[in-house]
Amino acid sequence: MFAAEDLAFAYNGTPVLRRVSFQLGAGELVCLLGPNGCGKTTLLRLMLGLLTPAAGRLLVSGRVAHALSRPEMARRVAYVPQLHHIPFAYTALEMVLMGRAVGASVFGRPAQKDRDIAQAALERFSIGHLAHIPVTRLSGGQRQLTMLARALAQQAEALVLDEPITGLDFGHQAKFLAILQELCAEGHTCVMTTHCPDHALWVADHVLLLREGQVVADGAPRAVVTRDNLSRLYDADISVFSMNETIRVCIPDRIGRSGPDRTSSQDVARPINHEARRPQ
Incomplete structure (x- = not known):
């Protein structure tokens, strides 16, 4: 689906990416890891055809990414940005409909088919009941699911996601990751950056x-x-532990490890005496 061949990019003469090569297959869920400033977002922008490489090539389904027209790219790749403030009170349905408009004429109006696809995308992520709620009133998790629904409504082959679960609570993170797994099982390619x-x-x-x-x-x-x-x-010193045959976790060594030998009286949970806290 995506291939980089000796890819290089620089901002104002300052190298950001150097001799990057990889191949990502259809239906894969790909995680891009790296410290701040390592070039992750720049690489995503190259995958979206928004930047032109200084050297090498970035291919999307065998085509040079930056040479694709906007409609051609829209059929291939949808983008889910980081969780961010949305200043306008679009409804969730209107936000998802924008995914149907990507690559279309700015003067086009959404047809009933587009509305049906947008509503189905919201329903897919169990937020159909929020269709007519302004996104400014949604929680962070609900807004990010709305952005994922917008990408799905675009009906592209691949999704590129820039730190899509930053700022989400643990429950919404788990739900979001499970949805990405489902989409990949259906044949979509998902490429996401993450700090975890x-x-x-x-x-x-x-x-x-x-x-x-x-x-x-x-x-x-x-x-x-x-x-x-x-x-x-x-x-940083980081250990990787196996919990069982399927679960592995990463723990920075400097944080230390909890266990029976680390338990003290301060670690024991005690019930709160609400009666004692009532004002006299």
Whole structure:
């Protein structure tokens, strides 16, 4: 679905990406990991055809990304941005309908078919009842599910997601990741950036580690998300533990480990005496 061949990019002469090469297959859930400023967002913008490489090529379904027209790119790739403030009080349905308008004429009006597809996308993520609620009144998790529904309504082959679950509570993170797995099982390719290596261990089929503009590791999660790789990537000692045959977690060594030997009287939960807190 995506392929990079000796890709390079620079802003005002300052190199951001250098000799980046990889191949991402159809139906894969791909996690892109790396420290701040390593070039993750720039790489996503190249995948969306929004930037032109200084050298090399970025291919989308065998076509040069930046050479695709807007409608051609819209049929191939949909974008889910980071959770952000939306200043206008569009309803959730109107926001999702914008996904149907990508690549279309600015003078076009949504047909009933478009409205049906948009509503179905909201229903898919169990937020159909929010269709006529302004997005400014939705919770962070609901807004991000709305943005995912907008991308789904676009009916593109792949989704590119820039830190899509940053700021979401644990429950919404789990729901969002499960939905991405479902979409990939249906044949979509999903490429997401994240600052949490655990996400890659939990759901990814393919992981790219990016540091100082270069891919330093690329492949299956169990081969890539290791103590040595993560410690070099983030310049911190990080351990990877296996909980069972399927669950693995990452823990920074400096935080330490909890256990029976770390338990003190301060760690024991006590019931709150609400009676004692009543004003006299």
